[in-house]
Amino acid sequence: LARRIKEANFPVNVRKEAEKELTRFxxxxxxxMERxxxxSYLDWLLQVPWLKESTGGEAYLNAMELSTARSQLDGDHCGLEGVKERIIQYLAVLKLRSRATQDRDPKDPKAPPMQAPILCLIGPPGVGKTSLGRSVAKALQRPFSRVSLGGVRDEAEIRGHRRTYVSSLPGTIxxxxxxxxxxxxxxxxxxxxKVGTESHRGDPASALLEVLDPEQNGTFTDHYLGLPLDLSKVLFIATANREETIPEALKDRMEVIHLPGYTLVEKVNIGLTHLLPKQLALHGLAAERVFHPHQQSQVMEALVGGWTREAGVRELERCIAALCRSVAVAEVEGSSSVKDPKGISVSDLEEILGPKRFDEEVRARESSPGLVTGLAYHHSGTGGIMFIECVRMPxxxxLLLTGQLGDVMEESxxxxxxxxxxQPPAFLGLSDHSSLLGKRHQRxxxxxxxxxxxxxxxxxxxAGLALVMALVSMMRGGPGVDVGTxxxxxxxxxxxxxxxxGIREKLLGARRAGVWRVLIPRKNEPDVKEAGSEVQExxxxxxxxxxxxxxxxxxxD
Incomplete structure:
Protein backbone atom coordinates (compact mmCIF):
# COMPACT_ATOMS: atom_id res chain seq x y z
CA LEU A 1 0.00 0.00 0.00
CA ALA A 2 2.84 2.38 0.83
CA ARG A 3 4.52 1.60 -2.49
CA ARG A 4 1.32 2.27 -4.44
CA ILE A 5 0.87 5.60 -2.68
CA LYS A 6 4.47 6.57 -3.36
CA GLU A 7 4.13 5.77 -7.08
CA ALA A 8 0.68 7.35 -7.47
CA ASN A 9 0.27 10.58 -9.45
CA PHE A 10 -1.36 12.67 -6.74
CA PRO A 11 -1.82 16.43 -6.39
CA VAL A 12 0.15 17.89 -3.49
CA ASN A 13 -2.80 18.18 -1.12
CA VAL A 14 -4.00 14.64 -1.87
CA ARG A 15 -0.52 13.15 -1.35
CA LYS A 16 -0.26 14.93 1.98
CA GLU A 17 -3.61 13.53 3.12
CA ALA A 18 -2.78 10.02 1.86
CA GLU A 19 0.56 9.94 3.69
CA LYS A 20 -1.09 11.17 6.89
CA GLU A 21 -3.75 8.47 6.74
CA LEU A 22 -1.13 5.86 5.85
CA THR A 23 0.80 6.74 9.01
CA ARG A 24 -2.38 6.24 11.05
CA PHE A 25 -3.02 2.98 9.23
CA MET A 33 -12.28 -1.89 12.59
CA GLU A 34 -10.84 1.58 11.92
CA ARG A 35 -7.87 -0.03 10.12
CA SER A 40 -10.81 1.19 2.07
CA TYR A 41 -10.38 4.99 2.08
CA LEU A 42 -6.80 4.77 0.80
CA ASP A 43 -7.88 2.34 -1.91
CA TRP A 44 -10.46 4.90 -3.13
CA LEU A 45 -7.83 7.65 -3.11
CA LEU A 46 -5.67 5.46 -5.34
CA GLN A 47 -8.56 4.73 -7.74
CA VAL A 48 -9.48 8.36 -8.39
CA PRO A 49 -7.80 9.67 -11.60
CA TRP A 50 -6.80 12.99 -10.03
CA LEU A 51 -4.58 14.11 -12.92
CA LYS A 52 -5.12 11.45 -15.60
CA GLU A 53 -6.76 12.56 -18.85
CA SER A 54 -8.34 10.35 -21.49
CA THR A 55 -7.01 9.86 -25.00
CA GLY A 56 -9.47 12.54 -26.05
CA GLY A 57 -8.00 15.19 -23.80
CA GLU A 58 -6.91 18.70 -24.72
CA ALA A 59 -4.27 17.46 -27.13
CA TYR A 60 -6.84 15.47 -29.10
CA LEU A 61 -9.35 18.32 -28.89
CA ASN A 62 -6.86 20.72 -30.48
CA ALA A 63 -6.08 18.26 -33.30
CA MET A 64 -9.70 17.18 -33.85
CA GLU A 65 -11.55 18.32 -36.96
CA LEU A 66 -15.16 19.38 -36.54
CA SER A 67 -15.99 17.41 -39.67
CA THR A 68 -15.17 14.24 -37.72
CA ALA A 69 -17.69 15.08 -35.03
CA ARG A 70 -20.24 16.12 -37.65
CA SER A 71 -19.84 12.81 -39.49
CA GLN A 72 -20.24 10.91 -36.23
CA LEU A 73 -23.47 12.71 -35.36
CA ASP A 74 -24.89 12.38 -38.88
CA GLY A 75 -24.07 8.69 -38.95
CA ASP A 76 -25.77 8.01 -35.61
CA HIS A 77 -28.86 10.24 -36.02
CA CYS A 78 -31.28 11.15 -38.77
CA GLY A 79 -32.83 14.61 -38.59
CA LEU A 80 -32.36 16.83 -35.51
CA GLU A 81 -30.24 19.15 -37.65
CA GLY A 82 -30.68 22.11 -35.33
CA VAL A 83 -29.62 20.11 -32.29
CA LYS A 84 -26.58 18.62 -34.02
CA GLU A 85 -25.50 22.07 -35.18
CA ARG A 86 -25.72 23.31 -31.58
CA ILE A 87 -23.48 20.46 -30.44
CA ILE A 88 -20.97 21.21 -33.21
CA GLN A 89 -20.93 24.86 -32.13
CA TYR A 90 -20.46 23.73 -28.54
CA LEU A 91 -17.48 21.55 -29.50
CA ALA A 92 -15.99 24.44 -31.49
CA VAL A 93 -16.21 26.68 -28.41
CA LEU A 94 -14.52 23.98 -26.31
CA LYS A 95 -11.77 23.72 -28.92
CA LEU A 96 -11.13 27.47 -28.95
CA ARG A 97 -11.25 27.71 -25.17
CA SER A 98 -8.79 24.86 -24.86
CA ARG A 99 -6.36 26.72 -27.12
CA ALA A 100 -6.87 29.96 -25.21
CA THR A 101 -6.19 28.18 -21.92
CA GLN A 102 -2.90 26.82 -23.24
CA ASP A 103 -1.81 30.17 -24.67
CA ARG A 104 -2.54 32.34 -21.64
CA ASP A 105 -0.08 32.92 -18.83
CA PRO A 106 -1.18 30.85 -15.80
CA LYS A 107 0.26 33.56 -13.53
CA ASP A 108 -1.94 36.21 -15.09
CA PRO A 109 -4.69 36.90 -12.51
CA LYS A 110 -6.85 38.65 -15.11
CA ALA A 111 -7.00 35.64 -17.43
CA PRO A 112 -10.35 33.87 -16.86
CA PRO A 113 -10.26 30.09 -16.40
CA MET A 114 -11.90 27.85 -18.95
CA GLN A 115 -15.56 27.39 -17.98
CA ALA A 116 -17.48 25.05 -20.24
CA PRO A 117 -21.27 25.37 -20.00
CA ILE A 118 -23.32 22.28 -19.19
CA LEU A 119 -25.75 21.06 -21.85
CA CYS A 120 -29.30 20.02 -21.00
CA LEU A 121 -31.17 18.10 -23.73
CA ILE A 122 -34.93 18.40 -23.23
CA GLY A 123 -37.29 16.38 -25.38
CA PRO A 124 -39.92 13.62 -25.40
CA PRO A 125 -38.96 9.98 -24.85
CA GLY A 126 -37.34 8.12 -27.71
CA VAL A 127 -35.91 11.06 -29.69
CA GLY A 128 -32.24 10.20 -29.05
CA LYS A 129 -31.10 12.21 -26.03
CA THR A 130 -28.94 9.44 -24.56
CA SER A 131 -27.57 8.35 -27.93
CA LEU A 132 -26.58 11.96 -28.68
CA GLY A 133 -24.42 11.90 -25.56
CA ARG A 134 -22.80 8.65 -26.72
CA SER A 135 -22.13 10.18 -30.13
CA VAL A 136 -20.39 13.17 -28.53
CA ALA A 137 -18.23 10.78 -26.49
CA LYS A 138 -17.27 8.86 -29.64
CA ALA A 139 -16.48 12.06 -31.50
CA LEU A 140 -14.23 13.33 -28.68
CA GLN A 141 -12.65 9.91 -27.98
CA ARG A 142 -13.56 10.14 -24.32
CA PRO A 143 -15.04 7.52 -21.96
CA PHE A 144 -18.82 7.70 -21.57
CA SER A 145 -20.67 7.46 -18.27
CA ARG A 146 -24.42 7.46 -17.67
CA VAL A 147 -25.81 8.42 -14.27
CA SER A 148 -29.53 7.80 -13.80
CA LEU A 149 -31.05 10.44 -11.53
CA GLY A 150 -34.67 9.29 -11.79
CA GLY A 151 -36.03 8.70 -8.29
CA VAL A 152 -32.79 9.64 -6.48
CA ARG A 153 -33.88 11.04 -3.10
CA ASP A 154 -30.72 10.73 -1.01
CA GLU A 155 -28.17 13.55 -1.09
CA ALA A 156 -25.45 11.00 -0.28
CA GLU A 157 -25.96 9.44 -3.74
CA ILE A 158 -24.40 12.60 -5.16
CA ARG A 159 -22.00 13.77 -2.44
CA GLY A 160 -21.16 10.41 -0.88
CA HIS A 161 -21.39 9.18 2.72
CA ARG A 162 -19.14 10.47 5.46
CA ARG A 163 -16.42 8.08 6.63
CA THR A 164 -17.90 7.86 10.10
CA TYR A 165 -20.50 5.42 8.80
CA VAL A 166 -19.77 1.72 8.36
CA SER A 167 -19.62 0.61 4.69
CA SER A 168 -19.68 4.24 3.53
CA LEU A 169 -18.81 4.96 -0.12
CA PRO A 170 -18.10 7.94 -2.35
CA GLY A 171 -21.00 9.44 -4.29
CA THR A 172 -22.08 8.39 -7.77
CA ILE A 173 -20.10 11.18 -9.46
CA LYS A 194 -37.14 13.39 -12.08
CA VAL A 195 -34.53 13.85 -9.33
CA GLY A 196 -35.99 13.94 -5.84
CA THR A 197 -36.31 17.20 -3.95
CA GLU A 198 -36.24 17.90 -0.22
CA SER A 199 -36.60 14.86 2.05
CA HIS A 200 -35.34 13.67 5.41
CA ARG A 201 -32.21 12.44 3.58
CA GLY A 202 -31.32 15.83 2.18
CA ASP A 203 -31.95 17.48 -1.18
CA PRO A 204 -30.21 15.77 -4.14
CA ALA A 205 -31.18 18.64 -6.47
CA SER A 206 -29.30 21.09 -4.26
CA ALA A 207 -26.31 18.75 -4.14
CA LEU A 208 -26.18 18.87 -7.94
CA LEU A 209 -25.80 22.64 -7.88
CA GLU A 210 -22.09 22.42 -7.05
CA VAL A 211 -21.57 19.67 -9.66
CA LEU A 212 -23.20 21.66 -12.48
CA ASP A 213 -21.90 25.12 -11.62
CA PRO A 214 -18.76 25.97 -13.69
CA GLU A 215 -17.79 28.46 -10.98
CA GLN A 216 -17.73 25.79 -8.26
CA ASN A 217 -17.16 22.33 -9.74
CA GLY A 218 -13.41 22.90 -10.00
CA THR A 219 -13.26 22.18 -6.25
CA PHE A 220 -16.10 19.68 -5.79
CA THR A 221 -15.78 17.99 -2.40
CA ASP A 222 -17.19 14.51 -1.90
CA HIS A 223 -18.15 13.80 1.71
CA TYR A 224 -16.31 10.49 1.68
CA LEU A 225 -13.05 11.69 0.15
CA GLY A 226 -13.03 15.00 2.02
CA LEU A 227 -10.72 16.46 -0.65
CA PRO A 228 -11.49 18.87 -3.53
CA LEU A 229 -11.85 17.10 -6.89
CA ASP A 230 -11.62 19.04 -10.15
CA LEU A 231 -14.75 18.39 -12.27
CA SER A 232 -14.15 21.29 -14.65
CA LYS A 233 -12.81 18.91 -17.31
CA VAL A 234 -15.89 16.68 -17.17
CA LEU A 235 -18.34 17.34 -20.01
CA PHE A 236 -21.77 17.08 -18.36
CA ILE A 237 -24.82 16.46 -20.54
CA ALA A 238 -28.14 16.36 -18.71
CA THR A 239 -31.36 14.99 -20.21
CA ALA A 240 -34.99 15.65 -19.31
CA ASN A 241 -38.48 15.10 -20.71
CA ARG A 242 -40.14 18.20 -19.25
CA GLU A 243 -38.54 21.56 -18.63
CA GLU A 244 -41.03 22.81 -16.05
CA THR A 245 -40.16 20.06 -13.56
CA ILE A 246 -36.45 20.92 -13.46
CA PRO A 247 -35.60 23.00 -10.36
CA GLU A 248 -35.03 26.60 -11.40
CA ALA A 249 -31.64 26.84 -9.72
CA LEU A 250 -30.43 23.80 -11.69
CA LYS A 251 -31.86 25.00 -14.99
CA ASP A 252 -30.13 28.35 -14.53
CA ARG A 253 -26.75 26.59 -14.54
CA MET A 254 -27.34 24.69 -17.80
CA GLU A 255 -27.58 25.55 -21.47
CA VAL A 256 -30.94 24.15 -22.58
CA ILE A 257 -31.32 22.53 -26.01
CA HIS A 258 -34.80 21.38 -27.05
CA LEU A 259 -35.09 18.19 -29.09
CA PRO A 260 -38.31 18.15 -31.16
CA GLY A 261 -40.15 15.03 -32.28
CA TYR A 262 -39.38 13.39 -35.60
CA THR A 263 -41.30 14.03 -38.81
CA LEU A 264 -42.75 11.23 -40.96
CA VAL A 265 -39.82 11.35 -43.40
CA GLU A 266 -37.30 11.26 -40.55
CA LYS A 267 -39.02 8.30 -38.91
CA VAL A 268 -39.08 6.34 -42.17
CA ASN A 269 -35.38 7.11 -42.69
CA ILE A 270 -34.52 6.05 -39.13
CA GLY A 271 -36.56 2.89 -39.49
CA LEU A 272 -34.83 1.82 -42.70
CA THR A 273 -31.25 2.86 -41.87
CA HIS A 274 -31.04 2.18 -38.11
CA LEU A 275 -33.92 0.22 -36.57
CA LEU A 276 -34.42 -2.41 -39.29
CA PRO A 277 -30.73 -3.44 -39.53
CA LYS A 278 -30.60 -3.64 -35.73
CA GLN A 279 -33.65 -5.92 -35.52
CA LEU A 280 -32.46 -8.05 -38.44
CA ALA A 281 -29.20 -8.70 -36.61
CA LEU A 282 -31.04 -9.51 -33.35
CA HIS A 283 -33.38 -11.97 -35.08
CA GLY A 284 -30.87 -13.52 -37.49
CA LEU A 285 -32.85 -12.63 -40.60
CA ALA A 286 -32.03 -11.32 -44.06
CA ALA A 287 -33.49 -7.97 -45.11
CA GLU A 288 -35.16 -9.33 -48.25
CA ARG A 289 -36.99 -11.99 -46.21
CA VAL A 290 -38.66 -9.48 -43.90
CA PHE A 291 -39.72 -6.65 -46.22
CA HIS A 292 -40.68 -6.94 -49.85
CA PRO A 293 -37.68 -5.46 -51.73
CA HIS A 294 -39.86 -3.04 -53.70
CA GLN A 295 -42.05 -1.96 -50.78
CA GLN A 296 -39.65 -1.20 -47.93
CA SER A 297 -40.43 2.53 -47.88
CA GLN A 298 -44.17 1.96 -48.31
CA VAL A 299 -44.28 -0.60 -45.47
CA MET A 300 -42.33 1.72 -43.17
CA GLU A 301 -44.62 4.65 -43.98
CA ALA A 302 -47.66 2.49 -43.26
CA LEU A 303 -46.15 1.40 -39.93
CA VAL A 304 -45.44 4.99 -38.90
CA GLY A 305 -48.85 6.29 -39.93
CA GLY A 306 -51.12 3.44 -38.85
CA TRP A 307 -49.51 1.80 -35.82
CA THR A 308 -47.36 4.46 -34.13
CA ARG A 309 -48.12 7.94 -32.92
CA GLU A 310 -45.20 9.17 -30.85
CA ALA A 311 -42.51 11.82 -30.91
CA GLY A 312 -39.71 9.24 -30.86
CA VAL A 313 -39.23 5.85 -32.51
CA ARG A 314 -39.46 3.29 -29.71
CA GLU A 315 -42.93 2.06 -30.67
CA LEU A 316 -41.80 1.87 -34.30
CA GLU A 317 -38.91 -0.34 -33.24
CA ARG A 318 -41.31 -2.60 -31.34
CA CYS A 319 -43.49 -2.93 -34.45
CA ILE A 320 -40.49 -3.81 -36.60
CA ALA A 321 -39.47 -6.40 -33.99
CA ALA A 322 -42.98 -7.90 -34.12
CA LEU A 323 -42.70 -8.27 -37.90
CA CYS A 324 -39.29 -9.90 -37.53
CA ARG A 325 -40.64 -12.37 -34.96
CA SER A 326 -43.48 -13.30 -37.30
CA VAL A 327 -41.04 -14.02 -40.10
CA ALA A 328 -38.74 -15.91 -37.71
CA VAL A 329 -41.58 -18.24 -36.67
CA ALA A 330 -42.43 -18.85 -40.34
CA GLU A 331 -38.78 -19.61 -41.11
CA VAL A 332 -38.46 -22.15 -38.29
CA GLU A 333 -41.81 -23.86 -38.96
CA GLY A 334 -41.22 -23.88 -42.70
CA SER A 335 -44.48 -22.08 -43.36
CA SER A 336 -45.34 -18.59 -44.53
CA SER A 337 -47.25 -16.07 -42.45
CA VAL A 338 -47.41 -13.59 -45.30
CA LYS A 339 -49.09 -13.67 -48.68
CA ASP A 340 -45.92 -12.97 -50.64
CA PRO A 341 -42.97 -15.33 -49.98
CA LYS A 342 -40.62 -12.51 -51.00
CA GLY A 343 -41.38 -10.59 -47.81
CA ILE A 344 -43.95 -8.54 -45.95
CA SER A 345 -45.93 -6.02 -47.96
CA VAL A 346 -48.38 -3.32 -46.86
CA SER A 347 -51.34 -5.69 -47.22
CA ASP A 348 -49.80 -8.09 -44.67
CA LEU A 349 -49.47 -5.58 -41.83
CA GLU A 350 -53.00 -5.87 -40.42
CA GLU A 351 -52.78 -9.66 -40.44
CA ILE A 352 -49.58 -9.58 -38.35
CA LEU A 353 -50.01 -6.48 -36.18
CA GLY A 354 -53.79 -6.35 -35.97
CA PRO A 355 -56.09 -3.51 -37.06
CA LYS A 356 -54.70 -0.03 -37.49
CA ARG A 357 -54.45 1.86 -34.21
CA PHE A 358 -54.64 5.33 -35.75
CA ASP A 359 -56.39 6.89 -38.70
CA GLU A 360 -57.03 10.35 -40.09
CA GLU A 361 -59.49 11.66 -37.51
CA VAL A 362 -60.81 14.49 -39.69
CA ARG A 363 -62.21 12.07 -42.25
CA ALA A 364 -64.35 10.44 -39.54
CA ARG A 365 -66.11 13.74 -38.79
CA GLU A 366 -68.55 15.89 -40.70
CA SER A 367 -68.88 19.65 -40.27
CA SER A 368 -71.84 20.75 -38.16
CA PRO A 369 -72.83 23.83 -36.12
CA GLY A 370 -70.89 24.08 -32.86
CA LEU A 371 -68.12 21.68 -33.94
CA VAL A 372 -64.58 23.07 -34.31
CA THR A 373 -61.17 21.43 -34.63
CA GLY A 374 -58.52 22.66 -32.19
CA LEU A 375 -54.85 21.77 -31.84
CA ALA A 376 -53.35 20.20 -28.73
CA TYR A 377 -49.88 19.49 -27.35
CA HIS A 378 -49.48 16.38 -25.18
CA HIS A 379 -47.01 15.91 -22.35
CA SER A 380 -45.59 12.93 -24.25
CA GLY A 381 -44.11 15.45 -26.69
CA THR A 382 -46.57 14.81 -29.51
CA GLY A 383 -49.21 17.05 -31.01
CA GLY A 384 -52.67 16.32 -32.32
CA ILE A 385 -56.13 17.67 -32.93
CA MET A 386 -58.88 18.14 -30.37
CA PHE A 387 -62.53 18.48 -31.33
CA ILE A 388 -64.63 21.01 -29.42
CA GLU A 389 -68.40 20.51 -29.41
CA CYS A 390 -70.85 23.19 -28.32
CA VAL A 391 -74.68 22.99 -28.00
CA ARG A 392 -77.41 25.10 -26.38
CA MET A 393 -80.44 23.69 -24.63
CA PRO A 394 -83.25 24.81 -22.31
CA LEU A 399 -72.20 27.18 -18.77
CA LEU A 400 -71.50 23.44 -18.60
CA LEU A 401 -67.95 22.19 -19.29
CA THR A 402 -67.12 18.50 -19.65
CA GLY A 403 -64.27 16.38 -20.98
CA GLN A 404 -61.81 16.60 -18.04
CA LEU A 405 -60.95 20.25 -18.63
CA GLY A 406 -58.37 21.85 -16.35
CA ASP A 407 -58.76 25.17 -14.53
CA VAL A 408 -56.97 27.19 -17.22
CA MET A 409 -59.07 25.73 -20.03
CA GLU A 410 -62.27 26.37 -18.07
CA GLU A 411 -61.21 30.00 -17.72
CA SER A 412 -60.58 30.12 -21.49
CA GLN A 423 -70.09 41.68 -29.56
CA PRO A 424 -72.83 43.27 -31.71
CA PRO A 425 -75.11 40.50 -33.03
CA ALA A 426 -74.84 41.67 -36.64
CA PHE A 427 -71.06 41.34 -36.49
CA LEU A 428 -71.42 37.68 -35.53
CA GLY A 429 -73.92 37.06 -38.30
CA LEU A 430 -76.89 36.82 -35.93
CA SER A 431 -80.24 38.28 -36.91
CA ASP A 432 -82.20 37.85 -33.67
CA HIS A 433 -80.14 39.13 -30.81
CA SER A 434 -82.83 38.65 -28.22
CA SER A 435 -83.18 34.93 -28.84
CA LEU A 436 -79.45 34.15 -28.81
CA LEU A 437 -77.49 36.61 -26.68
CA GLY A 438 -80.15 38.59 -24.88
CA LYS A 439 -81.13 38.33 -21.24
CA ARG A 440 -83.92 35.88 -22.01
CA HIS A 441 -81.54 33.48 -23.73
CA GLN A 442 -79.02 33.75 -20.92
CA ARG A 443 -81.73 33.01 -18.38
CA ALA A 463 -57.89 26.42 -27.09
CA GLY A 464 -59.27 29.95 -26.62
CA LEU A 465 -59.62 30.71 -30.35
CA ALA A 466 -61.29 27.36 -31.06
CA LEU A 467 -63.74 27.89 -28.18
CA VAL A 468 -64.80 31.28 -29.58
CA MET A 469 -65.33 29.80 -33.04
CA ALA A 470 -67.35 26.90 -31.59
CA LEU A 471 -69.68 29.29 -29.76
CA VAL A 472 -70.18 31.50 -32.82
CA SER A 473 -70.73 28.44 -35.03
CA MET A 474 -73.38 27.12 -32.62
CA MET A 475 -75.23 30.45 -32.57
CA ARG A 476 -75.07 31.00 -36.33
CA GLY A 477 -76.22 27.51 -37.28
CA GLY A 478 -75.80 26.59 -40.92
CA PRO A 479 -73.11 24.21 -42.20
CA GLY A 480 -70.62 25.12 -39.48
CA VAL A 481 -66.83 25.40 -39.66
CA ASP A 482 -64.95 23.04 -41.95
CA VAL A 483 -63.46 20.31 -39.73
CA GLY A 484 -60.43 20.30 -42.02
CA THR A 485 -59.51 23.71 -40.60
CA GLY A 502 -45.72 23.51 -29.15
CA ILE A 503 -46.30 24.88 -32.67
CA ARG A 504 -44.08 22.33 -34.45
CA GLU A 505 -45.70 19.38 -32.69
CA LYS A 506 -49.19 20.76 -33.33
CA LEU A 507 -48.50 21.15 -37.04
CA LEU A 508 -47.20 17.58 -37.23
CA GLY A 509 -50.35 16.38 -35.45
CA ALA A 510 -52.54 18.38 -37.84
CA ARG A 511 -50.89 16.73 -40.85
CA ARG A 512 -51.36 13.25 -39.40
CA ALA A 513 -55.04 13.95 -38.71
CA GLY A 514 -55.77 15.08 -42.28
CA VAL A 515 -56.13 18.83 -41.60
CA TRP A 516 -55.53 21.05 -44.65
CA ARG A 517 -55.65 24.56 -43.12
CA VAL A 518 -54.37 25.86 -39.77
CA LEU A 519 -55.01 29.20 -38.05
CA ILE A 520 -51.96 30.28 -36.03
CA PRO A 521 -51.37 33.39 -33.88
CA ARG A 522 -49.39 35.94 -35.89
CA LYS A 523 -46.76 36.19 -33.16
CA ASN A 524 -46.02 32.47 -33.65
CA GLU A 525 -44.83 33.08 -37.23
CA PRO A 526 -41.12 32.72 -36.22
CA ASP A 527 -41.94 29.33 -34.63
CA VAL A 528 -43.58 28.15 -37.86
CA LYS A 529 -40.54 29.21 -39.90
CA GLU A 530 -38.24 27.46 -37.44
CA ALA A 531 -40.29 24.25 -37.78
CA GLY A 532 -39.18 23.96 -41.41
CA SER A 533 -40.86 23.47 -44.76
CA GLU A 534 -41.29 19.72 -44.31
CA VAL A 535 -43.59 20.24 -41.32
CA GLN A 536 -45.72 22.73 -43.30
CA GLU A 537 -46.06 20.47 -46.33
CA ASP A 557 -65.09 32.44 -47.25
Missing amino acids: TRLSPVS GMLQ VREICRCQAKDPIMLLDEID GEGK AKIALSWVKS DYDIHIHCPAGAIKKDGPS AMTGEVTLRGEVLPVG NLTIVYVSHVHEALEILFN
Missing part, protein backbone atom coordinates in the same frame (compact mmCIF):
# COMPACT_ATOMS: atom_id res chain seq x y z
CA THR A 26 0.39 1.50 10.14
CA ARG A 27 -0.11 2.33 13.82
CA LEU A 28 -3.46 0.60 14.16
CA SER A 29 -3.95 -3.03 15.22
CA PRO A 30 -4.65 -5.48 12.37
CA VAL A 31 -7.94 -6.44 14.07
CA SER A 32 -9.08 -2.83 14.47
CA GLY A 36 -10.22 -1.66 7.61
CA MET A 37 -12.04 1.64 7.05
CA LEU A 38 -8.71 3.44 6.49
CA GLN A 39 -7.57 0.80 4.01
CA VAL A 174 -16.79 10.06 -7.95
CA ARG A 175 -17.52 6.37 -8.52
CA GLU A 176 -18.25 6.95 -12.21
CA ILE A 177 -15.05 8.97 -12.64
CA CYS A 178 -13.13 6.11 -11.04
CA ARG A 179 -14.79 3.64 -13.41
CA CYS A 180 -13.85 5.76 -16.43
CA GLN A 181 -10.30 6.21 -15.13
CA ALA A 182 -10.10 9.72 -16.57
CA LYS A 183 -10.82 13.14 -15.13
CA ASP A 184 -12.45 14.33 -18.38
CA PRO A 185 -15.18 11.81 -19.31
CA ILE A 186 -18.53 12.57 -20.94
CA MET A 187 -21.01 12.20 -18.09
CA LEU A 188 -24.70 11.92 -18.97
CA LEU A 189 -27.01 12.90 -16.12
CA ASP A 190 -30.15 11.09 -17.25
CA GLU A 191 -33.68 12.16 -16.22
CA ILE A 192 -32.57 15.22 -14.27
CA ASP A 193 -36.18 16.42 -14.22
CA GLY A 395 -81.96 25.41 -18.83
CA GLU A 396 -81.07 28.08 -16.29
CA GLY A 397 -78.42 30.11 -18.07
CA LYS A 398 -75.47 27.96 -16.98
CA ALA A 413 -64.15 28.92 -22.09
CA LYS A 414 -65.56 31.63 -19.82
CA ILE A 415 -63.45 34.29 -21.57
CA ALA A 416 -64.65 33.03 -24.97
CA LEU A 417 -68.29 33.24 -23.90
CA SER A 418 -67.83 36.70 -22.40
CA TRP A 419 -66.24 37.98 -25.62
CA VAL A 420 -69.05 36.55 -27.76
CA LYS A 421 -71.71 38.14 -25.52
CA SER A 422 -69.96 41.51 -25.75
CA ASP A 444 -83.63 30.25 -20.19
CA TYR A 445 -80.83 28.36 -22.00
CA ASP A 446 -77.68 26.51 -20.94
CA ILE A 447 -74.56 26.28 -23.09
CA HIS A 448 -72.70 22.98 -22.96
CA ILE A 449 -69.09 22.75 -24.19
CA HIS A 450 -67.58 19.28 -24.44
CA CYS A 451 -64.16 18.01 -25.56
CA PRO A 452 -64.31 14.32 -26.58
CA ALA A 453 -61.84 11.73 -25.27
CA GLY A 454 -63.05 12.38 -21.76
CA ALA A 455 -60.52 10.00 -20.20
CA ILE A 456 -57.69 12.36 -21.19
CA LYS A 457 -57.04 15.47 -19.11
CA LYS A 458 -56.93 18.71 -21.07
CA ASP A 459 -55.66 22.08 -19.94
CA GLY A 460 -53.97 25.23 -21.12
CA PRO A 461 -55.00 28.50 -22.75
CA SER A 462 -54.30 27.56 -26.39
CA ALA A 486 -57.77 23.56 -37.21
CA MET A 487 -56.76 26.45 -34.99
CA THR A 488 -54.80 27.34 -31.88
CA GLY A 489 -54.24 30.51 -29.88
CA GLU A 490 -55.03 32.13 -26.55
CA VAL A 491 -57.80 34.73 -26.60
CA THR A 492 -58.17 37.78 -24.35
CA LEU A 493 -61.35 39.63 -23.38
CA ARG A 494 -60.47 42.21 -26.03
CA GLY A 495 -60.37 39.48 -28.69
CA GLU A 496 -56.61 39.50 -29.22
CA VAL A 497 -55.04 36.19 -30.25
CA LEU A 498 -51.88 35.56 -28.23
CA PRO A 499 -49.01 33.17 -29.07
CA VAL A 500 -48.87 29.64 -27.69
CA GLY A 501 -46.27 26.87 -27.46
CA ASN A 538 -49.73 20.06 -47.47
CA LEU A 539 -50.82 22.64 -44.90
CA THR A 540 -52.14 26.15 -45.54
CA ILE A 541 -50.93 28.35 -42.68
CA VAL A 542 -53.06 31.42 -41.92
CA TYR A 543 -51.85 33.95 -39.34
CA VAL A 544 -54.36 35.90 -37.24
CA SER A 545 -53.84 38.52 -34.55
CA HIS A 546 -57.51 39.14 -33.61
CA VAL A 547 -60.67 37.07 -33.40
CA HIS A 548 -62.25 39.36 -36.03
CA GLU A 549 -59.77 38.07 -38.62
CA ALA A 550 -60.57 34.45 -37.80
CA LEU A 551 -64.33 35.12 -38.09
CA GLU A 552 -63.80 36.72 -41.49
CA ILE A 553 -61.80 33.72 -42.72
CA LEU A 554 -64.07 30.97 -41.38
CA PHE A 555 -67.55 32.39 -41.95
CA ASN A 556 -67.12 34.70 -44.93
